[in-house]
Amino acid sequence: MAPAERERDGRPEAVRAPRFRLDLPRPPRRKLLPDYDPEAFGRLSERIARFLGTGRFIVWMTVIIIAWVVWNVSAPSSLRFDQYPFIFLTLMLSLQASYAAPLILLAQNRQDDRDKVNLEQDRKQNERSIADTEYLSREVAALRMGLGEVATRDWIRSELQDLLKELEDHRVTLPAGSAPDAGHGRDVDDR
Numbered sequence: 001m002a003p004a005e006r007e008r009d010g011r012p013e014a015v016r017a018p019r020f021r022l023d024l025p026r027p028p029r030r031k032l033l034p035d036y037d038p039e040a041f042g043r044l045s046e047r048i049a050r051f052l053g054t055g056r057f058i059v060w061m062t063v064i065i066i067a068w069v070v071w072n073v074s075a076p077s078s079l080r081f082d083q084y085p086f087i088f089l090t091l092m093l094s095l096q097a098s099y100a101a102p103l104i105l106l107a108q109n110r111q112d113d114r115d116k117v118n119l120e121q122d123r124k125q126n127e128r129s130i131a132d133t134e135y136l137s138r139e140v141a142a143l144r145m146g147l148g149e150v151a152t153r154d155w156i157r158s159e160l161q162d163l164l165k166e167l168e169d170h171r172v173t174l175p176a177g178s179a180p181d182a183g184h185g186r187d188v189d190d191r
Helices: 038-052 055-074 087-147 153-170
Strands: none
């Protein structure tokens, strides 16, 4: 038997599909479309959209259209490139509009994406601020409750004044010469 005619698993060896190694990456395939950086393309579209939304663009577009029409109306017949119905001008304006609209939409989508990210960051910051505020208000309430039980300077002063009044009210007035240590100079008898 020839090697091409040998059968394995019911199929001839020559007909079997080749086995691919799973531990190696596949070789890159050729692409039909050219590679491009989506971020760079997005930035370019934003720049174009930003320019299309300016007064400078309107002025330049108006100047070009007026020059186009004046040239094709007043120039000699041999130098005119677009006769009266100005079909070529219409084609150029349509082409410009057909490219401008998607570029503007792309720029708006990118701006919407940035706005969503900013909105999400603002929402998270607000949640953190609310949580911090609630925590601080609980702490202030706990401090107020604790301060209700703490003796303040004014309270201590009023208590001392009350005690001083009580001592003055209960003080026994002794005659002038009957002080306990008068004449002795020391309190040896008390020991």
